[in-house]
Amino acid sequence: GVIASIVGGDEDNTNKESKSTKATTEKVTEATTEKKVELTHFSKTFSPGYYTAGYDFPAGTYNLKATFGGGNVISEGAGLNLIMGLKSDDMYTKTYNNASFSNGDVVQIASTLKLKFKTTEKVEKKSLSKYGRKGKKKILSPGKYLVGKDIKEGIYDISLVSGSGNVISDDGVLNEIMGSGDTSMYVKKFMHAPLQDGTTVEIDGVTVKITPSK
Secondary structure, eight states: OOOHHHHHHHHHHHHHHHHHHHHHHHHHHHHHHSSSEEOOOOEEESSSEEEEEEBBBBBHHHHHHESSEEEEETTTTTTTTEEEOSSSTTOOEEEEEEEEEEOOOOEEEETTTEEEEEEEEEEEEEOOOOOOOSOEEEOOOOOOEBTTTTSSSEEEEEEEEEEEEEETTSSSOEEEEESSSSSTTBBEEEEEEEOOTOOEEEEEEEEEEEEEEE
């Protein structure tokens, strides 16, 4: 008799639970249906710099196409290590299809390359995160600068002021030739360079302005 009543009690509880679970599920389903997810295609051309999924473009799968110049395309997260460009040289790839980026994946576009990103299918339309202007604006003439002492740590857009020459960091983040001459050789602006404490930046033959990225 005791066993029967325990089992019976469990069954009653199970029935009650399944009813309340069903009601909850129905409510959640209704709420989900009310909030429509808007999908859209994303297409944008990026100049040399570092670009992050979730900040500069939505996470998703993209076809990449060189539209100007040439240089490396590197992304550890997306498994990319390419040389892309418009030159007829066999070394250069003009297009690369189905590159998949998750939120937080960073892609580096180097040298003079301009690269068009176009989604292969629609992605969820939502606002992208901002870099938040971390750092401090400064003009850098030729010399060596230590991040944390001469430059405040941050993420920077680097633009040409005058001259032509190299902009290099000892951690490999920067290795660009900047100048006002031939655009197939010189870069006038480099976007979203992450400069971390302890890194040395060397400027040779050129004066640049560093501005915290938006």
